[in-house]
Amino acid sequence: MIKCAYWVALLIIAAMALASFLLLQQMIAAQQRDDALLDLVSTQKTLSQRIVFLSGAAESAAPHNKPPLVAQLRTATNEFEKNYQLFLDRTGADSIALSTQDSNSFHHILFSKPFHLDYFTVGWCPIGWCSWRHWSPCCPALPG
Numbered sequence: 001m002i003k004c005a006y007w008v009a010l011l012i013i014a015a016m017a018l019a020s021f022l023l024l025q026q027m028i029a030a031q032q033r034d035d036a037l038l039d040l041v042s043t044q045k046t047l048s049q050r051i052v053f054l055s056g057a058a059e060s061a062a063p064h065n066k067p068p069l070v071a072q073l074r075t076a077t078n079e080f081e082k083n084y085q086l087f088l089d090r091t092g093a094d095s096i097a098l099s100t101q102d103s104n105s106f107h108h109i110l111f112s113k114p115f116h117l118d119y120f121t122v123g124w125c126p127i128g129w130c131s132w133r134h135w136s137p138c139c140p141a142l143p144g
Contacts, residue, residue, distance in 0.1 A: 033090075040087055047080040 054076060058069035087093075 037087070037090055040083055040090070044080065044083055044087070047076055047083065050076050051080060 051073065054069055054073040058066050058073060061069055
């Protein structure tokens with residue numbers, strides 16, 4: 001009887017150690033995902049500042065200096081759009097899921113008033129730049 005109780009206690013201890021290990025592994029993986037997502041957000045912040053800076057520089061540059069600036073602007077814009085899609089994929093953000101989200105969630109910030117970040121991010125290049133910058137890399141009328 002004592003031997004059986006000893007084995008049961010040993011199995012309980014082993015199960016608790018395994019459960020603790022698995023929980024710790026899950027927490028570490030979640031931390032790594034969150035860290036990668038924060039790195040992506042930081043990259044987006046930097047890219048958005050770079051895009052604004054390059055657009056201003058290209059607008060005020062001499063005509064012979066514009067092509068390299070526009071090429072850099074196109075590269076930064078493409079990377080911004082690629083990273084934004086990666087952000088949406090990683091977070092599972094969906095405008096349809098908005099009705100079930102609370103007002104503090106990133107779904108609410110991306111898809112609802114007063115922020116509408118998704119609308120402005122997606123519409124930034126095709127609508128915004130082409131309407132007020134004739135040299136925009138988004139404009140299909142421009143070469144290259």
